[in-house]
Amino acid sequence: MAVMESPYSAQKQTEAVTAHVLWMTTGLSCEGDSVAMTSATNPSLEDIILQAIPGMPKVIVHNQVVDYAVGQEYAQAWFDAEKGELDPFVLVIEGSLGNEEINGEGHWTGFAVNPETGQPITMNEWLDRLAPKAAAVVAVGTCATYGGIPAMKNNPTGAMGVPDYLGWSWKSKAGLPVVCIPGCPAQPDNMTETLLYLALHLAGLAPAPELDEALRPKWLFGRTVREGCNRAGYAEQGDFATEYGSDHRCLVKLGCKGPVVKCNVPIRGWVNGVGGCPNVGGICMACTMPGFPDKYMPFMDEDPWGAAAGTLMKYSYGPIVRAFRHRHIKTKYDKEPEWRRPGRQLTSGYQPRW
Numbered sequence: 001m002a003v004m005e006s007p008y009s010a011q012k013q014t015e016a017v018t019a020h021v022l023w024m025t026t027g028l029s030c031e032g033d034s035v036a037m038t039s040a041t042n043p044s045l046e047d048i049i050l051q052a053i054p055g056m057p058k059v060i061v062h063n064q065v066v067d068y069a070v071g072q073e074y075a076q077a078w079f080d081a082e083k084g085e086l087d088p089f090v091l092v093i094e095g096s097l098g099n100e101e102i103n104g105e106g107h108w109t110g111f112a113v114n115p116e117t118g119q120p121i122t123m124n125e126w127l128d129r130l131a132p133k134a135a136a137v138v139a140v141g142t143c144a145t146y147g148g149i150p151a152m153k154n155n156p157t158g159a160m161g162v163p164d165y166l167g168w169s170w171k172s173k174a175g176l177p178v179v180c181i182p183g184c185p186a187q188p189d190n191m192t193e194t195l196l197y198l199a200l201h202l203a204g205l206a207p208a209p210e211l212d213e214a215l216r217p218k219w220l221f222g223r224t225v226r227e228g229c230n231r232a233g234y235a236e237q238g239d240f241a242t243e244y245g246s247d248h249r250c251l252v253k254l255g256c257k258g259p260v261v262k263c264n265v266p267i268r269g270w271v272n273g274v275g276g277c278p279n280v281g282g283i284c285m286a287c288t289m290p291g292f293p294d295k296y297m298p299f300m301d302e303d304p305w306g307a308a309a310g311t312l313m314k315y316s317y318g319p320i321v322r323a324f325r326h327r328h329i330k331t332k333y334d335k336e337p338e339w340r341r342p343g344r345q346l347t348s349g350y351q352p353r354w
Contacts, residue, residue, distance in 0.1 A: 018060065021195060023062060026095065075113075081133065089130075095123070145182040260286070
C-alpha cells in the first residue's frame with residue numbers, strides 16, 4: 001500500500017504540529033455523538049487532549065459539549081481558522097445538512113453570528129468557508145455521514161450528509177476524502193481512534209487512513225456484524241431466537257440486520273469493551289449504513305432475505321451441523337484422555353522405552 005505523506009511533514013521537522021479540531025454539533029441531529037465520545041476509553045478524549053499517548057502531537061479540541069467558552073467567544077476559533085490562523089485544523093461535522101435553498105425566509109441550522117449582518121451563519125456556509133482550508137473533514141454519526149433520520153424520505157429540510165454536500169470525490173487540503181464515522185450514535189472509541197489517527201497523519205507519523213467505498217475507515221468497518229457477533233455460531237447451526245431475552249441464539253428472526261451491516265460494535269463493545277447492541281440482546285438496526293433508516297424499516301420485522309437464509313440454515317445443514325457437533329463434544333472432546341484416569345499402572349497408557 002502506498003503511503004501518502006502529509007503536507008505538514010516538513011513542518012514537523014522544524015516545529016511541533018498543533019492540530020485543532022473544530023467540532024460542529026449544530027447540524028440536524030441530537031448531539032448524541034459528542035455525548036457518546038465522552039465515554040471513549042481506547043483512546044479516551046482525555047488521552048488525546050492531555051497528550052498521554054507517547055509521540056502524539058498536541059491536539060486542541062473545540063467542542064461545545066466539553067468547552068468552557070460560550071457564545072461568540074467560543075466561535076472565535078472558527079473565525080481564526082477562516083483567517084488561516086489555525087493551520088492545520090480538522091473540521092468535524094455532527095448532524096446532517098439541510099438544503100438551505102428551500103429554507104423559505106429562515107434557515108435550517110446555524111452556528112454563531114455574522115458580525116457584519118448580525119444574522120446567524122448557516123452550517124452550510126461554514127462548510128463552504130472552512131472545508132477548502134481544512135486538513136481533513138470528518139463526518140461523525142450517521143446524520144452527518146449519510147443524512148440519517150433527518151434525511152428520511154419526504155422530510156421537509158432536504159437533509160443530506162457531508163459527502164453528498166461536498167461531493168464523494170472531494171479532497172481536503174491534505175488530499176484526504178471526507179472521513180465518515182457512522183453510527184447512531186457513533187461508537188465512542190471509533191471516533192477518538194480516528195481523530196488520533198488523523199492527528200498522527202498530519203504530523204507525518206502515520207499513513208493516510210484507508211477508507212472503503214462508503215468513506216468509512218476500513219480497519220473499523222471491514223467486517224459485518226454477523227462476522228464479529230458472538231451469536232453467529234448459532235446461526236450456522238440454524239438455531240434462532242424466537243423472543244427477546246430468551247437466550248444467546250441468533251436474532252435474525254427477530255429483525256436483526258447483522259448479516260449485511262458493516263459495524264464493529266459486537267467486537268469492540270460500547271464502553272471499555274462492554275455492551276453493544278447484539279452483545280446485550282438487542283437487534284442490529286443497521287445504523288452505520290448509508291441506507292439507514294429507510295431501507296431497514298420496520299426495524300423489528302424480519303428481513304426477507306435474512307428470513308430465506310435463516311430458513312435454509314434451519315431446515316437443511318444447520319440441524320446436521322448442530323447434531324454432530326454436540327455429539328462430538330459429548331462423546332469425545334468433553335472427556336479427558338484415557339491415560340489421565342486412575343488405573344493399576346502409575347500412568348496408564350504410557351509405554352516406557354526401557
